Amino acid sequence: LKVLFGTARSRSPKHVVDELEYVLEVTGKKRRIYFKDDTFTEPGIEWITEFHDLLKERNIKFRWHCNTRADAVTFEMLKLMRDVGCECISFGVESGSPKILQFYRKDVRIKSVEQAFSWCHKVGIEPTSNIMLGAPMETLEDLEMTYQLIKRIKPDDLTVYYCTAMPGKDIYDWAVKNNLLKNEISYEEFDTALNREVGNVNMHLQYLTIDQINEYKRK
Secondary structure (H helix, E strand, O other): OHHHHOOOOOOOHHHHHHHHHHHHHHHOOOOEEEOOOOOOOOOOHHHHHHHHHHHHHOOOOOEEEEEEOHHHOOHHHHHHHHHOOEEEEEEEEEOOOHHHHHHOOOOOOHHHHHHHHHHHHHHOOEEEEEEEEOOOOOOHHHHHHHHHHHHHHOOOEEEEEEOOOOOOOHHHHHHHHOOOEOOOOOHHHHOHHHHHHHOOOOEOOOOOOHHHHHHHHHO
């Protein structure tokens, strides 16, 4: 919705809990739920509090996992989420380099990432990290900053993606403008999941080799 209309429409906690109650009734009380929403906590502490209270009132118990941003959680919010079954949160950390985060338009400070992961460890929620390597201007120093950040925040799990220029996206337009898009690109090279598996970037790297990127992925 944000992409289409420049805003997001939030569903009410009651609507979500009603649906959860139905899903758990149909599929089994012990099912683990994954909320696919990119930023589950974006509605804020009032939404999370009402969601928590409704689940408690109806005695709905289940294990769940969600996605959000490091700057979209508070310690109190995480405690409420853990109290009603949240076991894992995936954060889009992307990079430990402020320069690379700026290129990705990822308006999250490194300190916010460190704080969010620390809070999760304290309340008993497993924080996982999504990382993206292979920005065209990335250097060894940038890669090392990401590596050191991961060592500090100690994610319970880690997924490494590769920066992929996709038609219709800003990075694609930027790569074309700067003549960094590879001349001969197969259809498969626009597949972010495949690029992650084979270790490939569909843009020319200015300061690194793909072997150096892959080495940091292994680390």
